[in-house]
């Protein structure tokens with residue numbers, strides 16, 4: 001097992017810490033201070049990482065029992081490292097400590113779930129003429145690429161099922177949040193055989209080198225739609241398999257039997273968790289015209305209770321945006337909406353100096369033409385859009401190119417569920433939002449993704465089907 005300094009980690013290749021000549025500053029989004037530096041992987045080092053993954057593959061794919069045991073041990077090791085990894089996650093990502101600790105624990109829980117993976121063969125035919133089975137073969141070496149909003153959890157959505165399926169992996173975190181992932185790699189390396197999980201880091205170009213690398217048979221990518229399309233193009237040349245988890249613009253539709261005051265807190269945090277930087281957060285709310293005022297008041301009251309600040313400070317309930325381009329984007333779409341007639345509530349809230357802070361903002365009187373409604377804001381601003389006809393609200397929720405998830409809220413659960421099923425998205429929630437579980441497949445329709453992660457369906461994406469047909473008689 002390699003061990004390096006937490007704030008100046010090395011690459012993890014074949015179980016060893018590998019230093020680099022070039023390093024990148026990693027900034028604390030709450031203070032602008034340098035948290036540490038990231039190694040910058042060269043092409044040669046990337047080749048080494050994929051060679052290690054290839055060497056580790058034959059023994060790793062040989063025994064499901066050993067893989068299960070190793071994943072169970074990996075889950076325990078990660079859960080045991082919460083105290084050291086959570087502060088690193090807070091420092092480079094910005095989220096409050098409580099959420100960072102939950103993320104590390106959830107990541108460990110996800111790994112533990114896949115320690116129970118079953119990859120049973122299925123018998124399709126067993127008669128005098130033939131015995132035909134279908135089995136799942138590991139897809140091969142995996143390139144895994146993650147974004148900066150939930151670096152550890154989203155990495156474990158990939159590591160757990162891929163390793164359970166018998167694949168080996170080279171994982172690359174975002175250049176904004178590499179430190180916690182590199183440390184997680186070291187912790188897991190202590191219980192996984194050398195080369196099964198390699199962690200590299202660097203600039204965005206490293207991601208492109210990975211998706212074009214000849215050793216890779218499967219790419220699993222989480223990030224923006226624009227990058228996802230580049231990844232899919234890069235995969236085409238070699239017909240590599242891809243799973244893409246991309247952006248979302250989730251609608252929440254409130255029905256006319258909803259009590260706005262009763263759901264405001266849950267709805268608010270469904271939009272503002274992690275300062276709204278969550279792919280499957282509520283990104284727009286459709287509310288019956290008659291309930292609009294009451295809902296806006298109740299959401300604004302929640303916004304006023306938020307303590308925006310450095311995630312390392314105990315009282316903080318919402319951290320900064322992770323990076324300057326994201327802050328600029330959120331400011332731009334909110335300013336545009338206000339210029340186009342939306343009323344921004346809570347706009348005057350006090351914010352700490354420095355850092356990429358933005359006050360949690362409710363946009364009353366928003367409409368579908370505004371960029372903050374039509375696109376993904378990925379930040380702490382929630383447009384509220386009034387409707388008079390629920391069929392019209394559904395059509396507006398389904399408009400556009402996104403289709404990640406959505407929700408319907410109402411006291412008549414069956415009526416809400418009927419409408420939820422008509423949302424064009426991968427997950428349709430009723431009276432809740434972003435409720436995920438390792439056993440539940442998660443993926444987007446339309447431009448929100450290709451394929452799914454999690455559950456047995458997620459494991460299967462790291463395999464190829466093989467039919468074994470024995471002739472008889």
Ligand code: NAD
Nearest residue numbers: 146147148173174204207208223224227245246247248279
């Ligand atoms: P991004 O697309 O900019 O970057 C994601 C990752 O791709 C980073 O590691 C980056 O270095 C890498 N990358 C950049 N260029 C690349 C290239 N040409 N080839 C390969 N890799 C490349 O996304 P982001 O800004 O880090 O993350 C925010 C986006 O992620 C949002 O759109 C959000 O909705 C989405 N997201 C989706 C899910 C989901 O499960 N659907 C989850 C979280 C975030």
